[in-house]
Amino acid sequence: MVKGNATWAIYCSFILALMLSAMPLPNGLEWGWPEWVPMVLIYWCMALPHRVGLGTAWVLGLLVDLLQSSYLGLNALSLVLIAWITCLLYRRLRMYRMLQQALAVLLLIALNQFISRWGQALSGNTASNFMYLLPTLVSALVWPWLFVVLRSLRQALRVN
């Protein structure tokens, strides 16, 4: 991460996303819980591609792996890919209308879900169940709100 102002705000948002993703949920709700960490990553990669990039994504993915006890490196892999795609397309993403953005987020989160499902299959969990794709839809629905919240945070603290 390149030095800039209010780096702590970025860190805090990531920690909050990690906390949200590790939250114990009532039975059943965990299937439809948005993928907070990839979404926050997408936002920062889109808003500040010169500060939040592949390295941040990699470290973040490692933390997610530790929290989820999935194979170490699995989420690092998917988050690095997401960060790369977002950093590649950030100019276009910024121009998009909210609906188009949400659609892009849907695809990115789907990528994340496919990779983590692959990891689960690797660890012997082969239950055929398409519920793992539900978070992509929920994430896309949550995206506009998350975007507005993070943007107002960024503007209020003048993170750039």
Add this chain to the structure above:
Amino acid sequence: MFKASRTQSKLLGYMLLAIALIFADYNFPQTKQIRIWMTLLVTPIQWLVDLPGQTWTRLNELVMAREYLLEQNRQLRIQNLLDQRQIQKLAALTVENYRLRGLLNAAEKLDEKVILSELIGLNPDPFVHQVIINSGSEDGVVLGQPVIDSTGVMGQVCMLGPYTSRVLLVSDSNHAIPVQINRNGLRTVAYGQGNYDYLALADLADTEDIRVGDILVSSGLGLRFPVGYPVAEVTEVIHDPGRAFAQVKAKPTAQLSNSRQLLLVKIGYKHRPADLDLSNWDQ
């Protein structure tokens, strides 16, 4: 701004690094120890996540009405009295059991100590049935230690950190527990199915005597779990003439999705078969 080619080589580097990590984690169980130390990094996050729930409980205790507490106290006293009566009987039974075992020259002395532990988190991935508890190797927890709650067997410790550890629940699709039917002693294995509501008994012949309502208790045959704790209750038995085995489902008796207070049982099996491969566990 990065040039495209530089970003691409960076991407390649990070991806290779991640894939190498996955490969190492998949193939070499020795890396588990490194992982345990790295888990310390996310322990603060796990504590923070648990904080609101803890505070809520504390606050609740603080503002609870005096009458309510008195009533609760009274009820607990009664419960205690009833339990004490059971324990008195149990003491006599234990002595008798020892005598009978002595007569039979049985090798195992079933002496169990427990560590009280509290649940502080769940695994966020719904495919993986694991919970995080607030005791680790510093509290005397060991890898593979059985975990029970007040109503039955929960699972076993699958990842051990210094201050927290992870418990693999009996319902996880990677878990299997040797059980026997309490009614007739029939031995079998209960496999987790990735569902909190049932375990499957996959290898019971169609002719075996098993009925809905049978209680499955741990048989202790894997030398991992103590003998005689309730594991599940049979809820469904299907005899399909087209299949070699009966299809049996059993509901775990432990409150897998809402127990907070857990007990870690220390079991002292004296005789462990030498050929039992525990290399993945005993590090």
